[in-house]
Amino acid sequence: MKFPITYSLKQIAQLIDCSFVGDANFSVLGMNEIHVVEAGDIVFVDHPKYYDKALNSAATIILINKEVACPEGKALLISDDPFRDFNKLTDFFKPFKTATSSISDSAVIGANSVIQPNSFIGHNVVIGENCTIHSNVSIYDDAVIGNNVTIHAGTVLGANAFYYKKRPEGFDRLKSCGRVVIEDNVDIGANCTIDRGVTGDTTIKEGTKIDNLVQIGHDTVIGKKCLIASQVGIAGCVVVEDEVTFWGQVGCTSGVTIGSKAVLHAQAGISKSLDGGKTYWGIPAQEARSVMKEMANIKKIPEILTYIKSKK
DSSP, X not given: OEEEEEEEHHHHHHHHTOEEESOTTOEEEEEOOGGXXXXXXXXXXXXXXXXXXXXXXXXXXEEESSOOOOOTTOEEEEOSOHHHHHHHHHHHHSOOOOOSSSBOTXXXXXXXXXXXXXXEEOTTOEEOSXXXXXXXXXXXXXXXXXXXXXXXXXXXXXXXXXXXXXXXXXXXXXXXXOEEEEOTTOEEOTTOEEOOOSSSEEEEOTTOEEOSSOEEOTTOXXXXXXXXXXTOEEOTTOEEOTTOEEOTTOEEOTTOEEOTTOEEOTTOEEOSOBOTTOEEETTTTEEHHHHHHXXXXXXXXXXXXXXXXXXX
16 A cells, blocks of 8 residues: 655654654655565564565565664664554554445446446445446445446455454454455456455456356455356465466465466365466365376276285
8 A cells, every 4th residue: 555645754653653763754655565565665574483574575664573683775663563553554544434325425437337226335436337236246445446347246345354463362353455456357246255455456357257156365366367166265365367267166375376377176275386377176286187197096996906815
């Protein structure tokens, strides 16, 4: 998320009541998760295991729970609880706004687009031309939808990321201030859920078709002309390249990349990044032909054992 104006390091420190290391006038342009940070962004880190990754990332302001050597050209915000203070910044820059109507006055809806009864269109939503939004669809604030998009009944775009910190008293949610972006010519089935990015965008690119009952997690990017069948679950921060096919009930862990034109057979379990141009199956997902050969060989075991016994 980029801030509406440039803030100074001192101003941000005052907002969250913490100390800082660096020039008081150091420019702060936004805040983001580590996989999407750019120069001028704040990133938070609260575990020594990830200090180096955060300090060496593209972010130039690190919200951290211990004073450490500050890399050249960067600044630190020293907090006793970076997770809490990242949420404070979200509340300040992107506070939750209650709705007073089914379609917000700030929403922009293009020519020839149809919104069926009982749908909710939040603040600052942009919907392009020739779209059909069927009944009981909920499109949360700031979502961007391109032209010629169809969204079927019961689908929700922009719910919170599934992102929690475990504390002694229970789980503390990391608040989401990102968006859902749906490009042109996308079809989304009934009762799908596509979560907003934590600070960036969850994106469905041009021409992708999504069946009913599909879940797509925060900050995931689905490429162009992908096919996603029913009951697929894709976790957060996944990159799916162009023309990938997911058949029914495929499950995908977070933070992996699936290469262009890969095919995932039904009920495959994706636990690591996969090369493009191949067909996968099984748990964990492996090249389908290899798995099928292994299964065929396993079926031969009784025959082999019978043969061995006959030779004794």
